[in-house]
Structures are given as C-alpha cells and as structure tokens.
Amino acid sequence: MSAPLLELSDLLGPKGLQATDDPQVAPWLQDWRGRYRGRPLAVASPEDHDQVQATLAWSRRHGIPVVPQGGNTGLVGGATPDTSGGQLLLSLRRLCRHLTIDADNQTVCVDAGCTLQQLQEAANAAGWLFPLSLGSESQCTVGGVLATNAGGVQVLHYGTARDLCLGLAAVLADGSSFSQLGGLRKDNTGYDLRHLLIGSEGTLGVITRATLKLFPRPARVITAWLQLESLEAAVHLFRLARQALSDVLTACEVMGPEALNVVLEQMPERLSALPDTRGWHLLIDISLPSWAGEGDGAIEWLHAQLEAGRLRRALVAQDLRQAQALWAIRAAIPPAQSRDGLNVKHDIALPVSALPRFHTACAHALESLVPGARPVVFGHLGDGNLHYNVRAPRGESPADFRARHEGTVNRCVHDLVTAHGGSISAEHGIGSLKADALAHYKAPAALAAMRSIKRALDPLGLLNPGKVLVPD
C-alpha cells in the first residue's frame, strides 16, 4: 500500500478502506447499467461526517481526486471513477446511523447513506409521509437523491429532492464543512449553498446529512386511469384537473400509444385491467386528507369530464388491489423496454404547454431521420417530463439501430427540446453521459458561471472531475 493510502487507512480505520479487488466493492466500480466501468485507486467508506472531512482534507494534501458514490443507481455515470487508477472512490453507504424525526417541525434529519426506502419507512412508522418515490428507492441513498436532485412520480405535488430539503451538512473540496440542519422554512442569510450543492452531482461538495420535509399521510388515495384522444387532450385535461382538484392531485403520469404497445408485446398480462390500449393515457392519484371523507366531489368532477367528452374512458380503482394493478402498467414500461432490446433514451422536460407541439415536431423529424423509428413516450405530465425513448423501426435489430443512430437521434431530440425551451436532462442529471451535450446546449454565460463556481470552490479540481463539466 502506498504511503498516502496507509495514511488514509489510519484515518478511516479497518472498515474504512478497501482495495479495488475486494469482492464487496466490485459492483461499485461500474454503473448498474454497465455503460461505465472504472478502476479507482481504492475505495474509502467513512463512517461519519468527520471521516468524510478527513478524507477530503487527505485528498487535498495529496492531490488525489475523489468520486463520491451513494447507492450507485444513477443513470448517467456520475458516480463511476475513471480508468486511470488514480481516483479514490468515496462510498457514503456507511453514513447511516442517524435518523431523527422532529414531529412539531414536521422534518426528518437523516444521514446521507440511508436509503430512500429506509427514510420512507421511518417516516411512515412515525405517522408521516416522505413523498419522494423512485424505482430505485430500495438502494438509492439520501445523499445521492440530493446530489442528483432526483424526481419521480410525486413531484407534481411534493416537488423534487431539492424542494424537500430544508438543510444540509456537507464537506467542501477544501475540507471545510458546514452544518445547517435546523430544518428552517425561512432563512435569508446569504447565498443558498444548499441549493448549489443539490444537483451538483458531487462536484462541489459531499453531502453528509440532510433535514427534509415530512407531510401528512393522505387518509385515502383514489387512483384513476384516463384514456384520451391525444396528447393535446391530455394536457388540456391536466389543466382542468389542477384547477378543479388543486392540491389533492398528487400524480399525473402520461403514456403514449407506443409505450403501451411495448408492454402489450413484452408483458401483456399487465394490461388485463385495460379494455382498450389505444390513444393516450393518464394515470392520476387523488390523495385525500382525513376531513374530506370519500372525496365524492373529486369523483363527481371525473364523471363530469367523461360526460363532457373530454375523456374516452375513465377507470377508477375500487380498492388498493385495483390501484396497484393500474400503477403496475405504468411500472411495466421500463422493464418491457429492457426485454424489447436497446433503444435511444432521453430524459427531457418541456413547458407542459409545449409538449404536444414538441412531440409532433420531434416525431416528424425522427421519421425523416430514421423512417419507421418509434418514439416510446411516457413520463410525468404534470412536470412536463417525458422519457422520450426512441425504438428501432419494426423488424430492425434494436442493437444495430442504437449503434447506428444513437448520436443523430440524441442530437435531433435535444435540438428540438432546446428549440422548445426545454431541458435535455429533466431528472437524471448530467454525469459523464451528458457532459458533452451540456457543453453544447447550455447557455454560454450559464456554463461560464458554472465553471467559475467550480474553480472557486474546488480550485484543484479534485471533486468528481470530468462529471457535469468537461475540461475547458
């Protein structure tokens, strides 16, 4: 072991440092989708804030870059070291001893290494809701969801990870640290470092603990599946739903025809609850507080939309089992796509009002580019966030399609997203995968300001180098 590693081993104790050939750490050296594979110097697993601080001070003393990692569930290669053998992989998994609920403040203070599911369960056990909900919730960590500003299916009402966070403890690149964990709803004492660190993907600092908002648990959730003529009709109905239902509309997912086609082809059993898979579909949750009884008024509103011809069909789940069956259709889209083979993925956001004209323009442009290519459109309508994944033309090999067309399809979609005022990364972040695209699409002044901030807070470029910002 080199002198710097011996020193780090002394700082972190026997469980705190592992060699890269340790079988326990093998899965951490690549991203879970297998697109990025790294070879770090070693793997550090500090057990608390002070050990994280010691690790970053060590990094600075020796000029050794650090790549922070939570649950390693990211989709953009943001937590995988490079292959130089010179970067330290900093796993935050052991930071999971502290979780305290402050009921009168309606907050929870939790270590960065706790999983999202542990947090959800602790909140639930105390009679509260922690609303962030993701496919990877059993593995992803609190620190990771904050560092990437994760989203999910309840953002419409409860917001992204950013919106749920009232305070952080963090270590900066120079080894200094601050802790503002009081869970204050208002604090206008200077620049908001919390929001600067959230979404910075470990390039500006390492989050060690956070204070997050808790919410009252709904007394009853009504789940409904709505079938519509078009994306335009879906956008219009969403507006009416928000105006009429207001805050009890807590989820509004959209699925286009091709998204249900993939499920029909690969996992048809999931669709048994649906009499008709044609057209566009919304899956909504109406979350009622205890004082609202059965929510008859909300159900009446749905019926009125049906009578007014704004819906083809509405299925209202009559019990939890039916609600779960409807959500299982939505949840089937990603695995059905995996079975279907490779496609060209996008995680985009647009103004909700621009979704129909964006989709029309994009489908048209893709047809010109690769005749027969099929956009699989689904996502979070209320957030303007589509997972706009382009599937090979019928009969063509998915792998060939992706190998030949990924670059041009990405460019086509991202150009049109930008032209419609949208974002090329709605909720997955930039990491390695989109760092070049960010350099291309981000406004030059914003990119320059980001670079200035990075240089100011990490002048030696030691925190997650090459992620988010490519070298000048």
Next chain:
Amino acid sequence: MSAPLLELSDLLGPKGLQATDDPQVAPWLQDWRGRYRGRPLAVASPEDHDQVQATLAWSRRHGIPVVPQGGNTGLVGGATPDTSGGQLLLSLRRLCRHLTIDADNQTVCVDAGCTLQQLQEAANAAGWLFPLSLGSESQCTVGGVLATNAGGVQVLHYGTARDLCLGLAAVLADGSSFSQLGGLRKDNTGYDLRHLLIGSEGTLGVITRATLKLFPRPARVITAWLQLESLEAAVHLFRLARQALSDVLTACEVMGPEALNVVLEQMPERLSALPDTRGWHLLIDISLPSWAGEGDGAIEWLHAQLEAGRLRRALVAQDLRQAQALWAIRAAIPPAQSRDGLNVKHDIALPVSALPRFHTACAHALESLVPGARPVVFGHLGDGNLHYNVRAPRGESPADFRARHEGTVNRCVHDLVTAHGGSISAEHGIGSLKADALAHYKAPAALAAMRSIKRALDPLGLLNPGKVLVPD
C-alpha cells in the same frame, strides 16, 4: 456630465439616466424607513434586459459600482447606495412591459420591474392565484422579491419567492447574461444559478425577468381566530392542524400577549371582534378547492379541538367582512408598534418545535439584561418565523430604550437564536443592516464559500458592494 456618464446616457436614452438632484429620484436615495441615506453618482433606469446588460458592461469598463433597486421597500438597507457619490443606482422600475400567462403550463413570465400587486391582479384576472403576499405588495417589484427571497403570510403552503420561481433571465457582473424562462418543473442540467441569484440581494447578478408558478384559486376560504393558553399549545395545535387539514391550511399566524397589548393601547377599535385578548392566538386560513363544498369536515375538526380542550376559544368568520376584520387585527400590529414608538426589531426563524423553549429562554435573558423589557412576539408560526420585537419597559422612553439597548438586545436575541439552531434573518435579508451580524453568526466555512462565489462571479466587486458580505 463626466465622460462615463455621457456614454451611459447614450446607451440608455433620454429617460434612462437621471441626475441625483432630479426630484423624481429623491425618494430612491434613502430606504423608506429612513435608516440609510445614499448619494449615488447618478440614477440609471434601463428599459429592458439589453439595457441592463449594457449598463453592467459599462460598469465593468469604468470600474463603477452598481446598486440595483426595485420598489425600494426593503427593511435592511440593501438597495441604498453609499455616500461616496461614486456608485450608480440602478433602478429596475422601467422593466415592466412584459407579463404573459401560460395557462397550460400554469406559469406567468413577468418583467422584474412589475409590482407584486400588478402580478397578483394579472393572475387573478386570468383565473389563477399568485400567492406571494406582502405588506408592501403595491410597491415592491418582482425582481426585488426574488433578489431578497421575500416571504409573507402564505409561505406555509405556497413557499417563499424562491419556491415560486421556475426560471430567470439575469445579467451577471461581467455583463454576460442568460435566460431560462421556459417554466420547467424539472431541469437537472448543472448548478442551479437561479437559486444562487435568488436571495443574493443584487450582489451576484441583476434579475430582469422571471417565470413563476401559478396556482388554482381556492373556491372558498375559511378564516378562524383561535385563542390558546400558551405558545406551546399553539405549536401543538399547528401540528395537529397540518396532519388533519393538510394542504388546505394555507396560513397560520401567531400573536403573543404583548402583540395584542400594543394594538389594544394604540388601535383598540381593531379589537372589537375579540371578546378576550389574553394568552396566545392563532389566525388560520383554510383554503378549499371547489370539489370540497363547504368544507364541513374542516369545521368539524375545529370543533373537535375545542371540545378536547386544546383551544380556549375559536371564532370562525361567517363572511368575508368578518374574515377581513380578523386579518385586520394581525395587520394592525406593525402600525400599532409604529405609533407606540421605537423598539428593537428582529426577524428570526427557528425550528417550529424550538419556538416555545427559545421564547422562554429569550424572555428570561432579556429580563436580566433590561428589567421590564417587553418582547412583542408575532409572525408566521407555520414557518417558524417570528418578528421578535423588544419594547421598552413600561413608562420608559422608547427612543431612549432603543438608543441605549439596541446592540445588546440584538446580540442577546441573535445569540439565543443561533444556540437554538435558528436564523438571524428569516425573510428580510441581510443588506447593510445585518452584514456585520452575518459575518459574526454564519458558519465560517459557509461564509468562506460565499466569499469565494462572490469573487468568482464579481471579481471586481462592482455589484452592490458591502451588502450581505462585509469586506474581508
């Protein structure tokens, strides 16, 4: 006129530059409370984003500092130039030509110089609610409320200015600018410059336009006045109210005994609606969506609290006039204090759970420091935000009291706020008034990071120098 001013006059046109002896600008040279009085080089009033950009590029060419100002309604001297005669006062009032509502996106895009009231009225006319509401709303500007992250009485449910903002156009100190006005709910493309500028009080950039969230208007608002034994009982009731009423609880204001005493002494006619002013009081709004009918379930919950002995008394307004009369009591506290004479003001936030023990400790410490001093406690309970204003002992001159004790009382309150995990500026910001206090109370690592960011984005120190951050 000096050569640089002639150049600026050419850039901004005849209406764009005024001398400091122009009667129109006289009120802008001091803060409205008269605590800060400036003497700028001249007053620039650009008419659009491009002219703001030209002004900041000019500032950089000539090394002339710029002090941005919106409606000049701030409470901390953040928008008043110094007395050197060398700073340009940059008024954003003329930027008020653009206001567009995107109904399907549920957003409004508005120029920074529009007043908050203009924005509220435009939203209302289009069938939406823009919920930010402040005492100064007829004069304060959109840019100003964002630059200071203003709060107000509906933060509990709708959030502060920060939480309402989905995008900005802004000019940075180097004259570069960016515009992200699409109104995206999700955008994970790098560091969040929006949140860095919001609350930075014009020290990092100048906001020229913003895209803000709109909300459904409530169909009905139930206003109730609740009388309780103690602040502790109020905190406990607030928790129960949030759990039971959830999102329809949109305001929860608290008033302590001394706050009502001041009103009783100075504006007793306002209290005619209240049979008993003793103890602690909550003023709540329950905002019901259309589907919820009369909100009987919410009223039943209030009755149940009364029967359970958690309240001394509950007055539920039976019509809009009664609701306004109850809110007029809350609104009377600041003017009643003005009539009463000078006091020592604080704008603090604490974890809601810490409010009772903070108040006990602080009242005790103040009594030791200045026997008979009377804390006038009122504010936004749901946000943990108290306006904790200390009044002279009975019979003593308010002016003498403030002159003799302001520094020690500030220190006493702010020390205890800090010891309880709170903030010394909840919603008013730092400006000039609290810049020294910030340097004293902010965590050193956070302060150092703020200074690094300031140097990175404004290396010449030309934007609102001396505000927020005192020189090293």
